[in-house]
Amino acid sequence: DGGxxxxxxxxxxxxxxxxxxxxxxxxxxxxxxxxxxxPGQGLRLIYYSxxxxxxxxxxxxxxxxxSREKKESFPLTVTSAQKNPTAFYLCAxxxxxxxxxxxxxxxGTRLSVL
Amino acid sequence: xxxxxxxxxxxxxxxxxxxxxxxSYKTSINNLQWYRQNSGRGLVHLILIRSNEREKHSGxxxxxxxxxxxxxxxxxxxxxxxxxxxxxxxTAPNDYKLSFGAGxxxxxxx
Numbered sequence: 001d002g003g004x005x006x007x008x009x010x011x012x013x014x015x016x017x018x019x020x021x022x023x024x025x026x027x028x029x030x031x032x033x034x035x036x037x038x039p040g041q042g043l044r045l046i047y048y049s050x051x052x053x054x055x056x057x058x059x060x061x062x063x064x065x066x067s068r069e070k071k072e073s074f075p076l077t078v079t080s081a082q083k084n085p086t087a088f089y090l091c092a093x094x095x096x097x098x099x100x101x102x103x104x105x106x107x108g109t110r111l112s113v114l
Numbered sequence: 115x116x117x118x119x120x121x122x123x124x125x126x127x128x129x130x131x132x133x134x135x136x137x138s139y140k141t142s143i144n145n146l147q148w149y150r151q152n153s154g155r156g157l158v159h160l161i162l163i164r165s166n167e168r169e170k171h172s173g174x175x176x177x178x179x180x181x182x183x184x185x186x187x188x189x190x191x192x193x194x195x196x197x198x199x200x201x202x203x204x205t206a207p208n209d210y211k212l213s214f215g216a217g218x219x220x221x222x223x224x
């Protein structure tokens with residue numbers, strides 16, 4: 001099955017700890033995105049990458065870091081500098097060509113602070 | 115930054131009724147999209163309407179776009195329990211980024 005896989009589904013972070021959320025896609029998509037969703041709110045863009053080894057900050061990049069070493073993978077690290085990390089995190093990707101604006105989403109990772 | 119704003123925030127309807135929700139946005143767009151999110155899940159793309167289109171249909175979905183008023187509406191006809199979800203509009207100022215609204219939560223009662 002083609003799609004986007006996010007893991008883990010639930011994640012708990014201790015004070016001062018960095019945690020990494022995984023996002024893998026087998027859709028051969030070039031662009032990948034990370035969003036944060038807080039209860040009752042829309043999605044806010046954290047980082048995005050249009051191509052391997054390149055990524056750009058979104059609207060709320062502070063306290064987060066990413067890497068894009070492989071086309072299939074776009075992991076997100078929530079660092080200790082992110083003081084309010086509790087949220088639902090969504091990864092998405094888009095295909096090239098005419099449908100490049102349509103985003104395909106993973107099932108999400110729910111991060112909580114212990 | 116969130117450009118789109120959906121209205122109403124929540125909507126409760128009887129099965130078989132129609133559901134209408136609206137989206138307003140602030141700046142010019144290439145296209146506008148609607149997505150659905152079931153509780154605790156990722157978003158699923160429903161429909162895309164380009165800035166030069168006024169209306170588009172997909173199954174029981176009908177989307178309109180009025181660029182002069184910077185607004186769009188999503189109509190779900192003959193609603194079913196499975197339509198219970200949150201619906202988000204997303205505007206595309208360029209080819210690579212989307213800006214999502216806060217969503218409309220739709221509950222379809224049996």
